[in-house]
Amino acid sequence: MKQPPNTREKIARAAIHLIAARGVDAVSMRDIAGAVGVTEAALYRHFASKNVLVWEVFTFHYNAFADKLAKLHESHRILREKLAVMVRECCTFFDKDRDLFTFLLLAQHIQRLAPKNYKAALPVILQEILAAAIKRGEIRAQDIEITGAMMMGTVLQTALYCLYQKPRPKKMVPLAETLARACWRIAKGE
Amino acid sequence: MKQPPNTREKIARAAIHLIAARGVDAVSMRDIAGAVGVTEAALYRHFASKNVLVWEVFTFHYNAFADKLAKLHESHRILREKLAVMVRECCTFFDKDRDLFTFLLLAQHIQRLAPKNYKAALPVILQEILAAAIKRGEIRAQDIEITGAMMMGTVLQTALYCLYQKPRPKKMVPLAETLARACWRIAKGE
Amino acid sequence: MKQPPNTREKIARAAIHLIAARGVDAVSMRDIAGAVGVTEAALYRHFASKNVLVWEVFTFHYNAFADKLAKLHESHRILREKLAVMVRECCTFFDKDRDLFTFLLLAQHIQRLAPKNYKAALPVILQEILAAAIKRGEIRAQDIEITGAMMMGTVLQTALYCLYQKPRPKKMVPLAETLARACWRIAKGE
Amino acid sequence: MKQPPNTREKIARAAIHLIAARGVDAVSMRDIAGAVGVTEAALYRHFASKNVLVWEVFTFHYNAFADKLAKLHESHRILREKLAVMVRECCTFFDKDRDLFTFLLLAQHIQRLAPKNYKAALPVILQEILAAAIKRGEIRAQDIEITGAMMMGTVLQTALYCLYQKPRPKKMVPLAETLARACWRIAKGE
DNA sequence: GATGAATGAGTCTTCATTCAT
DNA sequence: AATGAATGAAGACTCATTCAT
Numbered sequence: 050m051k052q053p054p055n056t057r058e059k060i061a062r063a064a065i066h067l068i069a070a071r072g073v074d075a076v077s078m079r080d081i082a083g084a085v086g087v088t089e090a091a092l093y094r095h096f097a098s099k100n101v102l103v104w105e106v107f108t109f110h111y112n113a114f115a116d117k118l119a120k121l122h123e124s125h126r127i128l129r130e131k132l133a134v135m136v137r138e139c140c141t142f143f144d145k146d147r148d149l150f151t152f153l154l155l156a157q158h159i160q161r162l163a164p165k166n167y168k169a170a171l172p173v174i175l176q177e178i179l180a181a182a183i184k185r186g187e188i189r190a191q192d193i194e195i196t197g198a199m200m201m202g203t204v205l206q207t208a209l210y211c212l213y214q215k216p217r218p219k220k221m222v223p224l225a226e227t228l229a230r231a232c233w234r235i236a237k238g239e
Numbered sequence: 240m241k242q243p244p245n246t247r248e249k250i251a252r253a254a255i256h257l258i259a260a261r262g263v264d265a266v267s268m269r270d271i272a273g274a275v276g277v278t279e280a281a282l283y284r285h286f287a288s289k290n291v292l293v294w295e296v297f298t299f300h301y302n303a304f305a306d307k308l309a310k311l312h313e314s315h316r317i318l319r320e321k322l323a324v325m326v327r328e329c330c331t332f333f334d335k336d337r338d339l340f341t342f343l344l345l346a347q348h349i350q351r352l353a354p355k356n357y358k359a360a361l362p363v364i365l366q367e368i369l370a371a372a373i374k375r376g377e378i379r380a381q382d383i384e385i386t387g388a389m390m391m392g393t394v395l396q397t398a399l400y401c402l403y404q405k406p407r408p409k410k411m412v413p414l415a416e417t418l419a420r421a422c423w424r425i426a427k428g429e
Numbered sequence: 430m431k432q433p434p435n436t437r438e439k440i441a442r443a444a445i446h447l448i449a450a451r452g453v454d455a456v457s458m459r460d461i462a463g464a465v466g467v468t469e470a471a472l473y474r475h476f477a478s479k480n481v482l483v484w485e486v487f488t489f490h491y492n493a494f495a496d497k498l499a500k501l502h503e504s505h506r507i508l509r510e511k512l513a514v515m516v517r518e519c520c521t522f523f524d525k526d527r528d529l530f531t532f533l534l535l536a537q538h539i540q541r542l543a544p545k546n547y548k549a550a551l552p553v554i555l556q557e558i559l560a561a562a563i564k565r566g567e568i569r570a571q572d573i574e575i576t577g578a579m580m581m582g583t584v585l586q587t588a589l590y591c592l593y594q595k596p597r598p599k600k601m602v603p604l605a606e607t608l609a610r611a612c613w614r615i616a617k618g619e
Numbered sequence: 620m621k622q623p624p625n626t627r628e629k630i631a632r633a634a635i636h637l638i639a640a641r642g643v644d645a646v647s648m649r650d651i652a653g654a655v656g657v658t659e660a661a662l663y664r665h666f667a668s669k670n671v672l673v674w675e676v677f678t679f680h681y682n683a684f685a686d687k688l689a690k691l692h693e694s695h696r697i698l699r700e701k702l703a704v705m706v707r708e709c710c711t712f713f714d715k716d717r718d719l720f721t722f723l724l725l726a727q728h729i730q731r732l733a734p735k736n737y738k739a740a741l742p743v744i745l746q747e748i749l750a751a752a753i754k755r756g757e758i759r760a761q762d763i764e765i766t767g768a769m770m771m772g773t774v775l776q777t778a779l780y781c782l783y784q785k786p787r788p789k790k791m792v793p794l795a796e797t798l799a800r801a802c803w804r805i806a807k808g809e
Numbered sequence: 810g811a812t813g814a815a816t817g818a819g820t821c822t823t824c825a826t827t828c829a830t
Numbered sequence: 831a832a833t834g835a836a837t838g839a840a841g842a843c844t845c846a847t848t849c850a851t
Contacts, residue, residue, distance in 0.1 A: 056814080056815095072264065072348060074262065074263075074264030074265055075264055077840075077841065077842080078841080078842060078843080079840080079841080079842090087814090087815070087816090088815070088816055088817070089842080089843080090815075090816065090817080090818095090843085090844080090845090091814070091815055091816075093842095093843070093844080094813075094814060094815075095814095098842080098843080099841095099842065099843090157399065157403075158262060192417075194400065195397060195400070195414060195417060198396045198397045198399070198400040199392075199393045199396065199397055199418070199421050201392075201396050202389075202391075202392030202393045202394070202395055202396025202397060202399075203389045203392045203393055203396075203425070204392070205392055205396060206388045206389065206391050206392025206393075206395060206396070207385060207388045207389055207392060209347065209388070209392075210384065210385070210388040213347075224385060227382075227385060228389070230428070231389050231424075231425045234421075234424040234425065234427075234428075235393070235421045235424065235425070237424075238420070238424075246831080246832095267823075267824065267825080268824080268825060268826085269823085269824080269825090277831095277832070277833085278832065278833050278834075279825080279826085280826085280827080280828085280832070280833065280834080280835095281831070281832050281833075283825095283826075283827080284831060284832070285831095288825075288826080289824095289825065289826090436810080436811095452644065452728060453644075454642065454644030454645055455644060457844075457845065457846080458845080458846060458847085459844085459845080459846090467810095467811070467812085468811065468812050468813070469846080469847085470811070470812065470813080470814095470847085470848080470849085471810070471811050471812075473846095473847075473848080474810060474811070475810095478846075478847080479845095479846065479847090537779065538642060571797075572797075574780065575777060575780070575794060575797060578776045578777045578779070578780040579772075579773045579776065579777055579798070579801050581772075581776050582769075582771075582772030582773045582774070582775055582776025582777060582779075583769045583772045583773055583776075583805070584772070585772055585776060586768045586769065586771050586772025586773075586775060586776070587765060587768045587769055587772060589727065589768070589772075590764065590765070590768040593727075604765060607762075607765060608769070610808065611769050611804075611805045614801075614804040614805065614807075614808075615773070615801045615804065615805070617804075618800070618804075626835075626836095647819080647820065647821080648820085648821060648822085649819085649820085649821095657835090657836070657837090658836070658837050658838070659821085659822085660822085660823080660824090660836075660837065660838080660839095661835070661836055661837075663821095663822070663823080664834075664835060664836075665835095668821075668822075669820095669821065669822090811851105812850100812851080813849105813850100813851090814848105814849090814850095814851105815847105815848085815849085815850105816846105816847085816848080816849105817845100817846105817847100818844105818845085818846095819843105819844080819845075819846105820842100820843075820844065820845080821841100821842095821843090821844100822840105822841075822842090822843105823839105823840085823841065823842100824838100824839080824840070824841080825837105825838105825839095825840105826836105826837085826838100827835100827836080827837080828834105828835090828836085828837105829833100829834095829835095829836105830832105830833080830834090830835105
């Protein structure tokens with residue numbers, strides 16, 4: 050029931066693909082236009098500027114992913130299971146759409162385009178989960194921001210490692226259990 | 240016996256400072272020259288190109304840091320202590336020279352400048368330590384590359400978090416013990 | 430008996446408003462379309478090109494104004510009165526529709542769009558009046574082109590001055606008598 | 620004793636020539652560079668931007684001319700002579716360097732580039748002269764801003780007229796006396 | 810009458826780099 | 831060692847205009 054393949058969508062995909070491979074600054078509007086098969090000027094009918102293009106594509110997918118994770122963990126009670134299911138989702142995502150995952154991984158660099166006071170959703174979600182687990186007595190009191198950062202690092206750095214494996218990137222799903230356990234042990238502390 | 244503050248050194252420092260703040264692509268030779276107080280052309284007396292400049296400055300400091308870590312851990316026997324001392328060194332480094340640390344953090348992006356077959360030293364060191372610990376029976380057998388990646392992520396993501404704290408970046412040294420324990424528990428597994 | 434607010438008219442008004450404020454070159458078809466609330470393409474239903482749009486709108490109003498002045502002065506016999514009534518009309522026009530007056534003031538810049546051999550009507554009218562006054566012996570013989578230019582300058586430069594008064598443009602009608610007298614004295618010579 | 624023909628000066632001259640003929644907006648950096656015989660990029664070594672280029676060239680010559688007029692009139696006592704000598708200087712200037720005069724004539728359009736609170740010097744000078752003449756009792760009290768505007772219009776519109784005479788622009792010096800007398804009579808009033 | 814999408818040429822500007830001095 | 835001037839390629843973005851619908 051879709052209309053003729055939406056140009057805006059094609060532009061977004063091309064941007065994700067190129068930026069995942071080279072980084073925001075190293076990809077020009079010319080590159081994106083070329084990949085889509087239109088003129089540079091055509092891009093500007095769909096996105097007001099390069100910054101807007103990158104930012105809109107980023108937030109759209111980032112928020113979608115954050116929402117999914119939020120939904121997922123809610124169907125579990127205990128922290129260990131919440132972590133397991135979230136980590137698994139990350140791994141699945143990575144294996145299914147590596148371009149997009151990598152693109153989202155550039156969050157730090159893209160966030161300089163963010164409006165002031167923008168707060169990334171993922172860390173917040175993680176911190177809320179941890180706070181709740183502490184309240185329930187599942188884990189002992191701790192600095193949830195630091196714990197959250199350590200957990201994210203565990204997963205993301207591993208993703209980075211898998212990404213740059215030669216000759217072919219590694220799959221992450223097989224590592225899901227290992228990663229989940231590591232996250233759990235980080236939270237559990239001594 | 241040092242000569243008057245070496246220009247090459249001043250260029251390197253300026254590059255580190257600017258790149259730490261903005262990223263490689265967003266810093267131009269003009270920016271660097273301006274920060275040093277010389278002409279762009281002068282930079283080419285000291286470095287053959289922008290890429291060479293970035294790469295040489297990066298590897299110099301990266302290798303120096305890797306060497307230091309290697310030396311440090313050798314004066315300890317058991318993994319737990321090795322990790323503790325290495326993590327502490329990272330934290331100290333971060334607190335003492337945030338610019339440089341941040342610059343080195345961009346490794347992934349800078350490594351596209353690397354010669355083929357270049358292999359970053361830090362992960363290798365970490366993997367060797369883990370391999371040895373397994374051999375000694377300190378920890379059970381496991382995929383040392385993944386374990387290493389998880390450990391690095393734990394520390395680096397926390398550094399990233401500390402870096403972007405507003406209004407002032409946070410100190411990392413106070414977190415050293417927490418981080419070291421997390422790394423240890425990651426290695427220890429269940 | 431007017432139709433629903435004619436689009437062509439709305440386009441013309443928007444063009445006048447924008448061009449009066451910014452000049453021909455600094456106003457784009459996009460700007461005009463935006464101000465009217467239609468697509469750029471829609472403009473081309475009403476005007477063949479930007480140049481045609483500007484030129485047609487200009488000549489229409491310019492000629493209308495020239496005609497009015499011509500009619501006006503004919504109901505007076507002597508130069509002094511002719512000048513008085515024409516100057517007053519200019520002032521009234523300025524106060525009533527500053528946008529349009531300013532737009533017409535850009536005549537010099539718009540006339541590069543003119544067809545070859547185009548001759549602006551206003552100077553001609555003025556020169557005819559002066560020629561007649563000389564014939565009648567009201568004023569002594571003189572270069573009517575120069576005298577005409579001086580008179581026009583007197584009024585137009587004053588208009589310019591009133592236009593750019595901050596914070597609000599000045600009214601011109603109160604200056605009508607002063608201006609008319611100046612014109613008269615210019616013609617009268619010593 | 621001059622060094623090899625200064626590029627900055629050549630750029631300024633080319634800009635004056637082109638802008639006098641076509642207006643600021645219709646002249647591109649490419650045009651200017653082409654006229655000078657250098658790359659566009661070379662222009663940016665001498666002027667930070669197109670706006671800066673136009674503005675600096677404009678103010679430099681405008682102020683120089685204003686200074687000259689100021690000096691000139693000071694060597695005369697009475698208004699009539701002051702006006703005569705200033706008008707004559709305008710005419711001489713026009714005949715000697717029509718490009719530059721025309722360029723300066725675009726003042727109104729260039730002044731949108733002006734820093735806030737910029738006040739053009741020429742009207743001020745004229746107003747001071749008029750104020751002094753009133754004080755001395757040479758002319759009766761009047762709105763010096765309006766009188767000034769009328770005088771300027773007299774000269775400038777005539778210049779415009781001379782400029783666009785076909786096939787060759789007219790000389791202005793022969794008109795100096797006529798113009799000076801017109802200015803005087805404007806000030807003198809009835 | 811009007812739209813949405815597209816284009817190709819052109820805008821100003823910045824880039825890394827070179828070279829004569 | 832360093833400079834000032836220059837370059838050619840590329841950057842993001844805008845322009846007037848066209849055309850299928």
